[in-house]
Amino acid sequence: MITLFRKVVVCWLILATCCALVAKPLPDFIQPMLTPKPVPVMPVALTVAKPERPKVLLIIDDIGDNYRLGKRVIDLPVTVNLAFLPRTPFARRLAQAGYQLGHEVMLHLPMESTTRKDLLREEALTQSLSESELRQKFFENLSDIPHVRGFNNHMGSLLTTLPQQMEWVMAFAAERQLYFVDSRTSSQSVALQQASEQGLRAVGRDIFLDPVGDQASVEKQLNKALALADKRGVVVMIGHPYRDTLDVLERRLPQLRKDYQFVSLTSYLNQTSTLAKESQAQQRDLKTLK
Numbered sequence: 001m002i003t004l005f006r007k008v009v010v011c012w013l014i015l016a017t018c019c020a021l022v023a024k025p026l027p028d029f030i031q032p033m034l035t036p037k038p039v040p041v042m043p044v045a046l047t048v049a050k051p052e053r054p055k056v057l058l059i060i061d062d063i064g065d066n067y068r069l070g071k072r073v074i075d076l077p078v079t080v081n082l083a084f085l086p087r088t089p090f091a092r093r094l095a096q097a098g099y100q101l102g103h104e105v106m107l108h109l110p111m112e113s114t115t116r117k118d119l120l121r122e123e124a125l126t127q128s129l130s131e132s133e134l135r136q137k138f139f140e141n142l143s144d145i146p147h148v149r150g151f152n153n154h155m156g157s158l159l160t161t162l163p164q165q166m167e168w169v170m171a172f173a174a175e176r177q178l179y180f181v182d183s184r185t186s187s188q189s190v191a192l193q194q195a196s197e198q199g200l201r202a203v204g205r206d207i208f209l210d211p212v213g214d215q216a217s218v219e220k221q222l223n224k225a226l227a228l229a230d231k232r233g234v235v236v237m238i239g240h241p242y243r244d245t246l247d248v249l250e251r252r253l254p255q256l257r258k259d260y261q262f263v264s265l266t267s268y269l270n271q272t273s274t275l276a277k278e279s280q281a282q283q284r285d286l287k288t289l290k
């Protein structure tokens with residue numbers, strides 16, 4: 001039996017050697033014997049990466065004049081960027097409470113507008129002020145609100161169009177490493193560009209939630225903002241402490257927080273270097289939505 005096996009092996013070796021010498025392919029019945037069998041691969045569980053939820057930067061500004069409405073804002077069940085008007089009766093108290101609840105605190109800096117001179121606040125930055133006067137007002141307003149990380153403009157449809165004044169203001173802000181959000185109260189605003197030139201981290205507002213103060217229009221603006229977040233991955237929206245706005249937010253946010261990440265400006269800006277260039281791209285995206 002062993003002898004027979006040896007003969008078979010020897011014949012097989014001779015045949016394989018001959019084929020190799022004449023460079024001929026081995027007969028079909030021998031090829032599978034020489035080909036190593038594939039090692040079976042254990043199936044690996046497929047892990048599908050969950051797409052990141054779009055980010056929503058929700059800013060509520062004009063806070064400070066009304067305690068009850070301000071309290072409703074800080075009680076919203078998501079991270080809110082709270083922008084406080086300086087020299088208002090409840091700003092400091094609400095800023096402190098909002099900060100302790102984990103919200104972001106911003107200064108809502110009053111600036112001169114082209115219209116409504118009647119609404120101009122005494123602490124507003126105006127075009128008639130010199131650089132040193134602007135500087136004094138800027139830091140007085142800043143020191144009035146605790147825990148400020150950045151600022152946006154209250155009104156300012158005139159001042160944000162003035163390159164020199166914006167350069168000064170952004171240079172003051174750079175001293176404190178603040179970020180800037182252009183509320184975009186004028187299409188001619190140069191604030192974002194000046195912020196970028198002074199090295200500030202900055203973004204522009206995409207959507208106002210409540211330009212018309214009824215619930216149906218707030219819903220419509222909110223949906224428009226969310227569509228933009230879905231498309232682009234992030235949206236910057238500004239609302240106000242109006243009853244209708246808060247009614248809509250209180251109703252919608254418990255569900256929306258499951259599908260969107262409501263984040264602070266600081267955490268968003270820490271993950272990205274969003275400067276004027278990207279904000280201009282945001283503007284283009286906005287136009288395609290209109």
Ligand SMILES: [Zn+2]
Pocket residue numbers: 061062108153154155
């Ligand atoms: Zn405002």
